[in-house]
Amino acid sequence: MTKEQKSKVIEDLTAQLAASNVVYIADISGLNAETTSNLRRACFKEGIKLEVVKNTLLEKAMENVENNYSDLPSILKGNTAILIAENGNAPAKVIKEFRKKSDKPVLKGAYIHEAVFIGDNQLDALVSLKSKEEVIGEIIGILQSPAKNVISALKSGGSTIAGLVKTLSER
Incomplete structure (x- = not known):
């Protein structure tokens, strides 16, 4: 060479x-x-x-x-x-x-x-x-998890909140 x-x-x-x-x-x-x-x-x-x-x-x-x-x-x-x-x-x-x-x-x-x-x-x-894409996916999943929990709690909690308010007003 x-x-x-x-x-x-x-x-x-x-x-x-x-x-x-x-x-x-x-x-x-x-x-x-x-x-x-x-x-x-x-x-x-x-x-x-x-x-x-x-x-x-x-x-x-x-x-x-x-x-x-x-x-x-x-x-x-x-x-x-x-x-x-x-x-x-x-x-x-x-x-x-x-x-x-x-x-x-x-x-x-x-x-x-x-x-x-x-x-x-x-x-x-x-x-x-982990690849860059895998790490980003995990971070997005972690960030979405609390928001999903709050939204599902609010959706299912509508009747719970009404019940709670009614119970409190009766007391």
Whole structure:
């Protein structure tokens, strides 16, 4: 690879990293062509971009981005693939589902909205993360609940209030 090609790859990686707040780093070495193709298809269905990268080029791209990747460059050893997504838990779900059939991919680390997760043992925690849409839905549900309770109490309480007023007036 020539110096110009390397600088072009670093430039592309830098642009991808700068545009995304969700980056997973995984090891997919040892997967045959068919299995790798199936993994790529699964990622594509979920809107995840999977790309195999050279560690040194990824490290330089991470240095060029303003995001604080903390200790992530230290895990760049061996074969490395990056998974870039919009949804914070989508790559973790794909990895977990894919590992039901195979022992790969192995999660090396992840960067999700300024939080850094290192190690394959973090996979379950990453799967349980809620997406932005799920959190918004829960908040709306929580906000609607008291209003629904008040409205239903007022609707059913019309006869109760009348009864209460009548009882109080009789006393």
